[in-house]
Amino acid sequence: MNNVGSVSADMQDRPEQGPPLWLLAELTYRCPLQCPYCSNPLEFAEHKQELTTAQWIDVFSQARALGAAQLGFSGGEPLVRDDLAELIGAARDMGYYTNLITSGMGLNQARIDQFLDAGLDHIQISFQASDGEVNNMLAGSRKAFDQKLAMARAVKAAGYPMVLNFVTHRHNIDQIEKIIELCLALEADFVELATCQYYGWAHLNRAGLLPTKAQLDHAEAVTNRYRAKLAAEDHPCKLILVMPDYYEDRPKGCMNGWGNIFLTITPDGTALPCHSARQLPVAFPNVSEHSLSHIWYDSFGFNRYRGDDWMQEPCRSCPEKEKDFGGCRCQAYMLTGDATQADPVCSKSPHHHQILAARAEADLPQPPIEALTFRNERTSRIICKS
Amino acid sequence: MSIPQPTAVPALRPGYRMQWEPVQNCHVLLYPEGMVKLNESAAEVLKRVDGQRSINEIIAELQACFPSAPELDEDVLAFMGEAHEQRWIRFR
Numbered sequence: 340m341n342n343v344g345s346v347s348a349d350m351q352d353r354p355e356q357g358p359p360l361w362l363l364a365e366l367t368y369r370c371p372l373q374c375p376y377c378s379n380p381l382e383f384a385e386h387k388q389e390l391t392t393a394q395w396i397d398v399f400s401q402a403r404a405l406g407a408a409q410l411g412f413s414g415g416e417p418l419v420r421d422d423l424a425e426l427i428g429a430a431r432d433m434g435y436y437t438n439l440i441t442s443g444m445g446l447n448q449a450r451i452d453q454f455l456d457a458g459l460d461h462i463q464i465s466f467q468a469s470d471g472e473v474n475n476m477l478a479g480s481r482k483a484f485d486q487k488l489a490m491a492r493a494v495k496a497a498g499y500p501m502v503l504n505f506v507t508h509r510h511n512i513d514q515i516e517k518i519i520e521l522c523l524a525l526e527a528d529f530v531e532l533a534t535c536q537y538y539g540w541a542h543l544n545r546a547g548l549l550p551t552k553a554q555l556d557h558a559e560a561v562t563n564r565y566r567a568k569l570a571a572e573d574h575p576c577k578l579i580l581v582m583p584d585y586y587e588d589r590p591k592g593c594m595n596g597w598g599n600i601f602l603t604i605t606p607d608g609t610a611l612p613c614h615s616a617r618q619l620p621v622a623f624p625n626v627s628e629h630s631l632s633h634i635w636y637d638s639f640g641f642n643r644y645r646g647d648d649w650m651q652e653p654c655r656s657c658p659e660k661e662k663d664f665g666g667c668r669c670q671a672y673m674l675t676g677d678a679t680q681a682d683p684v685c686s687k688s689p690h691h692h693q694i695l696a697a698r699a700e701a702d703l704p705q706p707p708i709e710a711l712t713f714r715n716e717r718t719s720r721i722i723c724k725s
Numbered sequence: 726m727s728i729p730q731p732t733a734v735p736a737l738r739p740g741y742r743m744q745w746e747p748v749q750n751c752h753v754l755l756y757p758e759g760m761v762k763l764n765e766s767a768a769e770v771l772k773r774v775d776g777q778r779s780i781n782e783i784i785a786e787l788q789a790c791f792p793s794a795p796e797l798d799e800d801v802l803a804f805m806g807e808a809h810e811q812r813w814i815r816f817r
Contacts, residue, residue, distance in 0.1 A: 358748050457797070528739075577812060
């Protein structure tokens with residue numbers, strides 16, 4: 340049980356800042372799907388470089404020594420990497436709990452078995468909708484839905500714990516009952532019904548994605564009804580509903596605080612305190628130039644929004660600043676042009692009217708799915724040029 | 726929360742793993758995208774959860790290991806009920 344492999348812990352005394360506990364390894368920005376709410380940066384096509392197998396294993400080893408215990412393999416689509424089984428095996432030997440976060444595209448029985456041998460702990464498969472037509476339209480692939488269904492069944496048959504993740508938005512959230520029924524039929528252990536968070540491509544497409552308040556209320560009511568039903572049956576499936584912060588009056592305690600427990604490494608080795616921080620006007624360190632210990636504890640980027648010295652009013656004197664850290668730095672930057680502002684989700688923010696305007700916009704008719712900007716290399720290059 | 730029968734045999738649910746984390750200086754329970762820090766008594770109980778031993782047997786073992794502790798029955802049963810509600814364990 341005390342499985343920490345051959346790790347020697349970095350036990351240096353660090354009184355102020357705790358260790359990174361979660362490591363997100365974005366192995367690649369390559370992906371066969373084109374979801375218009377992808378959290379990858381808009382200019383992903385400009386970042387083609389990827390760390391080698393040996394570099395990734397070195398990153399895992401350094402982060403494990405610092406204290407990271409959860410490791411997510413993400414992307415892009417992590418299955419695009421041919422060395423994924425090797426990376427999983429190395430991470431598992433170090434004592435990580437290993438999570439594969441995938442679209443299911445590129446998965447097959449042979450790889451499911453190979454990952455099981457490597458010690459993979461859990462697989463999360465994302466779906467776009469509960470029916471093939473909407474799913475495939477959102478994913479930009481005609482084969483996606485059938486492949487996902489087949490892989491979800493194969494993952495369960497192999498004995499993995501399985502999370503099914505549905506990103507919800509105004510085009511699919513009304514089907515939440517069907518979505519939950521599908522997840523139960525596929526025997527998911529956890530179901531994440533995650534409404535879009537408006538970063539990356541989702542921010543670009545926000546008007547076409549943000550659900551109305553009435554849609555959210557309906558989704559919440561249906562989810563609560565199923566929760567009660569599952570609890571009464573002592574059913575093992577757990578439903579996790581993530582509501583969009585656009586309907587809140589106080590911001591989320593984003594990432595549990597800047598550079599507090601989360602560490603993201605992007606395909607090219609840039610280290611970030613969260614997966615959307617790349618867009619901020621902050622220089623972030625790269626693992627090819629610095630040790631992770633330096634990056635986590637000493638780098639400018641990771642210290643930039645730690646504590647509260649950087650805060651302006653209304654955050655600085657706010658009694659809730661310990662709880663929500665002023666909200667999300669990326670959201671503040673995207674909506675106000677200044678990452679040290681309060682997250683405009685907060686009703687105390689002088690920019691809160693933008694959130695109210697987005698809610699009002701959601702009540703108006705919006706263009707269909709086909710009119711969204713899809714995440715692919717071509718649009719990424721066009722956006723970056725313009 | 727319901728209190729389980731002392732004859733029930735608890736097992737960690739599939740996908741749940743307990744391990745010692747030297748940097749955090751505690752045992753943690755790991756599961757899909759989640760991690761819970763365990764205090765010492767929770768860790769002592771969960772170490773003995775193996776799908777073989779009944780709650781009664783676990784209580785007896787703990788009582789033998791920690792002879793100076795007061796009667797543990799109620800605490801261990803309550804913890805098992807909580808762990809079951811949190812979906813960390815299931816009963817066979």
